Amino acid sequence: MAPHTTARISLQELRELCQQVLSYHGFSAPHVEQLTATLMAGQADNCASHGVYRLLGLIRSLKAGKVSPDAEPEVHDQAPAIVRVDARQAFSPLAFKRGLPLLIDKARDCGIAAMAINHCVHFSALWVEIEAITAAGLVGLACNPSHAWVAPAGGRRPAFGTNPFAFGWPRPDRDPFVFDFATSAIARGDIELHRRSGEPIPEGWAIDSDGHPTTDASEALKGAMLAFGGHKGSALAAMIELIAGPLIGDLTSAESKAWDGGVDALPYHGELILALDPARFLGEEAPRHLERAETLFQSIQAQGARLPSERRFAARRQTAADGVELPAQLLADIRVLLEETPGG
Amino acid sequence: MAPHTTARISLQELRELCQQVLSYHGFSAPHVEQLTATLMAGQADNCASHGVYRLLGLIRSLKAGKVSPDAEPEVHDQAPAIVRVDARQAFSPLAFKRGLPLLIDKARDCGIAAMAINHCVHFSALWVEIEAITAAGLVGLACNPSHAWVAPAGGRRPAFGTNPFAFGWPRPDRDPFVFDFATSAIARGDIELHRRSGEPIPEGWAIDSDGHPTTDASEALKGAMLAFGGHKGSALAAMIELIAGPLIGDLTSAESKAWDGGVDALPYHGELILALDPARFLGEEAPRHLERAETLFQSIQAQGARLPSERRFAARRQTAADGVELPAQLLADIRVLLEETPGG
Known part of the structure; x- marks a missing residue:
C-alpha cells in the first residue's frame, strides 16, 4: 500500500467502525455513543486532526491506564x-x-x-x-x-x-x-500529521529544544510550539x-x-x-x-x-452525501485496534 | 519649539491641568473626576496612546455635539x-x-x-x-x-x-x-501618533484604500487596519x-x-x-x-x-516618584484648550 493511498468510506460505515472499536476496548454504551458522535463530527466536517485519527490516541490513553472507559459523570x-x-x-x-x-x-x-x-x-x-x-x-x-x-x-x-x-x-x-x-500557531495534531507524512512544517510554528526556529516536525515535537x-x-x-x-x-x-x-x-x-x-x-x-x-x-x-466555519459546514453537507476520504494507512491502523488485546 | 522637545511634569500638576480643562469645558464634577482618573492612569503607566493625549479627542467629541458632559448614568x-x-x-x-x-x-x-x-x-x-x-x-x-x-x-x-x-x-x-x-495589529492611537510625528508604520499594520499594504500612516488611516x-x-x-x-x-x-x-x-x-x-x-x-x-x-x-503588564506596573512606580515626560507640543495643545471657547 503506497503511503498516500486514500480510501473512501461512508459516514455510516465509519460510525459503526468507531462504535465497534470503542465497545471492543470496553467503553460503556454512553461513552461509546458520545465519543463516536464527537469523532464523527470532526471527520464529517473534514477536520482531519479532530476526526477518527483521534481513535488511536483514545485507545493508547486507555491502555496507558490514564482514562476510565465507563465512569458516569457527576453533575x-x-x-x-x-x-x-x-x-x-x-x-x-x-x-x-x-x-x-x-x-x-x-x-x-x-x-x-x-x-x-x-x-x-x-x-x-x-x-x-x-x-x-x-x-x-x-x-x-x-x-x-x-x-x-x-x-x-x-x-x-x-x-x-x-x-x-x-x-x-x-x-x-x-x-x-x-x-x-x-x-x-497551529494545532498539535497538525504537527503530528506532518510527522506521520514526513513533510516539513512552516516556519513560525515551533522552536527546537535549543530554542531555535525549526521546520522539522519531530524536532518541533521535542522542542516547543509557538x-x-x-x-x-x-x-x-x-x-x-x-x-x-x-x-x-x-x-x-x-x-x-x-x-x-x-x-x-x-x-x-x-x-x-x-x-x-x-x-x-x-x-x-x-x-x-x-x-x-x-x-x-x-x-x-x-x-x-x-x-x-463556512468551509466546515460545506464539508458537512458534502460528506453526508459522499462519505469521507481517509488515508488508507489510517483506516488500517484503526482496524488493527480490533485485533489488539482489548482494554483498559 | 523643536518638534521632539519633551517636558517633564509631576502627576499632581498634570492631574490638575486635566481637571481644569474638563471643568472649563463644562463636564460635571463626577465626570471630571472619573475622566481625570482614567487619563492619568494611562499616563502614569506610560501608555502614551491612552494618556492625556486623549484629552484632545474628548474635547473634540464634546464640541462636535457627540457626547454629554454631565449625563448621570442609569443602573x-x-x-x-x-x-x-x-x-x-x-x-x-x-x-x-x-x-x-x-x-x-x-x-x-x-x-x-x-x-x-x-x-x-x-x-x-x-x-x-x-x-x-x-x-x-x-x-x-x-x-x-x-x-x-x-x-x-x-x-x-x-x-x-x-x-x-x-x-x-x-x-x-x-x-x-x-x-x-x-x-x-496595533492600536489606532499608535497610527495617529506616527502620523503626528511623520514616522512610517511597520508593514502588517494596515492596507491602503486600494487594499494594498502600506507603511504610510495617513494612507493607513484612509484605508483599513489589519x-x-x-x-x-x-x-x-x-x-x-x-x-x-x-x-x-x-x-x-x-x-x-x-x-x-x-x-x-x-x-x-x-x-x-x-x-x-x-x-x-x-x-x-x-x-x-x-x-x-x-x-x-x-x-x-x-x-x-x-x-x-510588568512594564506598566514598573512605570507606575517610577512616574509616581519622578512625574512623566510629555511631548512639549502635546502639553501646549492641551493648554490651548483652556483658551478656546468652552463647550458643549
Whole structure:
C-alpha cells in the first residue's frame, strides 16, 4: 500500500467502525455513543486532526491506564450561575452532555452561566460543544488547557498548552457563526500529521529544544510550539491556563504533562464553558438585535471574506452525501485496534 | 519649539491641568473626576496612546455635539447575573464606576456576572476597569467595539473596530496579572501618533484604500487596519463586535462609524464586562488554587519572559516618584484648550 493511498468510506460505515472499536476496548454504551458522535463530527466536517485519527490516541490513553472507559459523570449545582461536572477521569464528551441541560437552564435564568468540567481526558474539537449551545439559542464560549507544549512570548520552554478557544453565535434558520482555534500557531495534531507524512512544517510554528526556529516536525515535537500572534496569542493562552485551570480547581497544562509522565496519553485537565442568553440581555428586542448581527456577517461576505466555519459546514453537507476520504494507512491502523488485546 | 522637545511634569500638576480643562469645558464634577482618573492612569503607566493625549479627542467629541458632559448614568438590574448601565451618551468611566458595585455583588452571588454598558462614548484603556475588578478579588474580562477601521481576514474594507480585549487575574499581595490588547495589529492611537510625528508604520499594520499594504500612516488611516494574528485575530474581533454589540443591544463598529458621520469623534457604542468569583468556583479551596496560578507565573518569568503588564506596573512606580515626560507640543495643545471657547 503506497503511503498516500486514500480510501473512501461512508459516514455510516465509519460510525459503526468507531462504535465497534470503542465497545471492543470496553467503553460503556454512553461513552461509546458520545465519543463516536464527537469523532464523527470532526471527520464529517473534514477536520482531519479532530476526526477518527483521534481513535488511536483514545485507545493508547486507555491502555496507558490514564482514562476510565465507563465512569458516569457527576453533575453538581455549584452556584446560581455555575454548574460543575466531575468527569471522574473519563473522556469529556459525556460529561459535557450530562451538564449541558443545567448550563442552559442557568443561562436562561441568570443571563450568563458557566460550566466547569473537571477531571476529564480531553481530545475533542470545542466547536462540537459550541454548536450544542448555539442550537439552544445561546451564545457560547469554551476553552481548555492541554499539555504544556507552547512557549510563552519571549520564552524558550513550554509553559502553555495549545489551549483552544471557541465561540459560537446562534443564527436563526442558518448555520451558527462559530470559530474554534488553538492559541498555538497551529494545532498539535497538525504537527503530528506532518510527522506521520514526513513533510516539513512552516516556519513560525515551533522552536527546537535549543530554542531555535525549526521546520522539522519531530524536532518541533521535542522542542516547543509557538503561540499565534506573538505576545497577544501568548496572553490568551495564559488566560486559558488560568480560567480553565486554577479557577475551576483543575490542572494547568504543565501539571497535566507532569501527570502524564511521558506516557503520551491525551491531556487530563478541565474545561470552562460559558453560555449567554440574548433573550435575557435584550428581552423582546432580541430578534431585532440578532438581525443586526446578520448585517455584520453580510458586510464580511460581501467583500469576499469567509466566515470562520463556512468551509466546515460545506464539508458537512458534502460528506453526508459522499462519505469521507481517509488515508488508507489510517483506516488500517484503526482496524488493527480490533485485533489488539482489548482494554483498559 | 523643536518638534521632539519633551517636558517633564509631576502627576499632581498634570492631574490638575486635566481637571481644569474638563471643568472649563463644562463636564460635571463626577465626570471630571472619573475622566481625570482614567487619563492619568494611562499616563502614569506610560501608555502614551491612552494618556492625556486623549484629552484632545474628548474635547473634540464634546464640541462636535457627540457626547454629554454631565449625563448621570442609569443602573438597571437586568437579570440575576446581568447589570446594565445606560451611560446616556456620556463617556464610559462614570458608567463603569456606577455599575461596578452591582457587578461585584452579582458575581459573588451567582459565581459569574456580566455588566453591559450602553450608549457610552469610549476612549479609555480597559485595564483601568479590569484592575478595579481584580482589586475586588475577582477575575475580569472586558471588550468593546470601536469605529469600523479593521478589515476582516481575507477582506479589503473595514468591518471591525480595533476591538480591545482585556483580562485580569487577582494576585494576593501583588500586582494583578493583566493584559489588554487591541485585536487590530496595533492600536489606532499608535497610527495617529506616527502620523503626528511623520514616522512610517511597520508593514502588517494596515492596507491602503486600494487594499494594498502600506507603511504610510495617513494612507493607513484612509484605508483599513489589519487584525493581529491573521484569521484568528479577525475571528476574535468579530466575536467582540457580536458580544459587545448586538448581544447588549448596542452599536457595531460600522454603526458607530456611520453615527459619527465623518466628524471623527470618539466611538459611540457599548461595552461588555464579565466578572468571575474564584471563591464561588472553588469554595474553601480557592487560596490553594490561586497559589497554583503563581506557579504558572513563575514558570514564565523563570525563562526570562515577561508577564503582560510588568512594564506598566514598573512605570507606575517610577512616574509616581519622578512625574512623566510629555511631548512639549502635546502639553501646549492641551493648554490651548483652556483658551478656546468652552463647550458643549
